[in-house]
Amino acid sequence: MHRCIKKNTISERDTGCAHFSCASSWAIRIVVILLLAGSTAWAYAATPPSNFPEGRRIIIEEGSSLREIASDLKERDIIRSSLFFEFLVRLLSEDTGVRAGTYFFENGVFSLDLAKHLTRGIFGLDPTRVLIPEGATTREIALVMQHKFPDFDATRFLELAKDKEGYLFPDTYFFLPNTKPEQVIQEMRSNFDRQMADLLDDIASSTKSLHEIVTLASLLEKEAIVSRERKIISGIIQNRLDIDMPLQIDATFRYILGKGSFDLTREDLRHESPYNTYINKGLPPGPIANPGMDSILAAMHPEKTSYFYYLHDRRGRIFYSKDFEGHKRNKFAYLR
Known part of the structure; x- marks a missing residue:
């Protein structure tokens, strides 16, 4: 009597499952590798370059496009990837806007933080105390501002202030280093108006x-x-x-x-x-x-x-007189 011996065989279904399991394993591995590569690339793009210009001002010019700004920042070693920075700006700002002005960073910053600063106008600057003395002319005010802020546009200030002589109130002000001439004139003229309100x-x-x-x-x-x-x-x-x-x-x-x-x-x-x-x-x-x-x-x-005349001697003292004869005597006595 012959005994039937059942052979161990693998069904087509089992073979398909094995192949599927193997393919799934490879797919997961690929996904993990891609994720790791992506996160590594993300981390690399997000970190500041090793030669980030620390302790320096970064100027964003008025009217520049986002692409121009990103390209310029990359060229100046402020960011690693211009495309990544553009992506972050568009993510943070609905109008993809970067606020023009002067920004200051004491240390290198991640691209996300940089994008936040530039889209929200966080300049990282502290106001500087500026004393405008009484009797200063508009030209002298321009010189004071330029001395305090080397990048201040004194020429533009003088153009705007040519009909403002007398109406820029001398006082102690606090201006940001990126203050524009228009802002200085507006603040000083507004101060003048406030002072005059009481009079x-x-x-x-x-x-x-x-x-x-x-x-x-x-x-x-x-x-x-x-x-x-x-x-x-x-x-x-x-x-x-x-x-x-x-x-x-x-x-x-x-x-x-x-x-x-x-x-x-x-x-x-x-x-x-x-x-x-x-x-x-x-x-x-x-x-x-x-x-x-x-x-x-x-x-x-x-x-x-009853005085009609006065003069200053070389020491700044003032002498008054009622008539021209008295004035001549003062000139002889104090201006010889």
């Missing part, structure tokens, strides 16, 4: 317009330092205005010629300019500086005296 009633009752008050105050700012002297000189100017007498104020020559009293020549005194108060009667057409509050108040409230 509106006095200005309204004055015989002078605000422009005349500011113009006169700018002269006083240059002619005297002490409040009492400013008020006396303000009264002298008013006495001369009342009788239509030329003001003959030397301070205007520093504004138009850059010369002080002791440098002037007879030819300078005949210099053709609407600011020359030797050949033109009345106040000059506009301020010659940006006066402080003390000079503005002195212009509004002059001290009444």
Whole structure:
């Protein structure tokens, strides 16, 4: 009797499962490898380059496209991948916008943090204290700003401020290093308006317009330092205005010629300019500086005296006289 022996055989179904299991295993391995490669690439692209310009300012120019910005950042070793940075910016900002300005990074930053700073305008800058002295001209203000901030556009500032002389209030300000000329002018002019708000009633009752008050105050700012002297000189100017007498104020020559009293020549005194108060009667057409509050108040409230003349000696002392004869005596006594 023959016994049937059942052979061990693998069915087609089992063979398919084995092949599927093997393929799945390889697929998982590939996915894992891709994930690891992707995460490695992501991590590499996200980290700052080893030669990131630490402790330096990064300037994003106005009007630059995202692609131009990303390419420039890569060239300057601020990011590793321009495409990755563009992706992050688009992810963080609906309008894919990067805010123009000057940014500061003490240390290298990851691309994600960089994208956050640039899309949200986090400049990483601390305000700098800037003192604008009383009596500073717009040109002098430009020099102060440029000294504090080497990248400040002084030329642009002067273009915008050419009709603002007298109305940029001298004070202590706090500006960011990336402050634009427009912002400086706006802040200083707004400060002027705030200061004038308390004087509106006095200005309204004055015989002078605000422009005349500011113009006169700018002269006083240059002619005297002490409040009492400013008020006396303000009264002298008013006495001369009342009788239509030329003001003959030397301070205007520093504004138009850059010369002080002791440098002037007879030819300078005949210099053709609407600011020359030797050949033109009345106040000059506009301020010659940006006066402080003390000079503005002195212009509004002059001290009444019988003086018509005054002069400064070389030590800055002021001597007054009622008439030309007295003035000549003072010149002989104090200007020899």
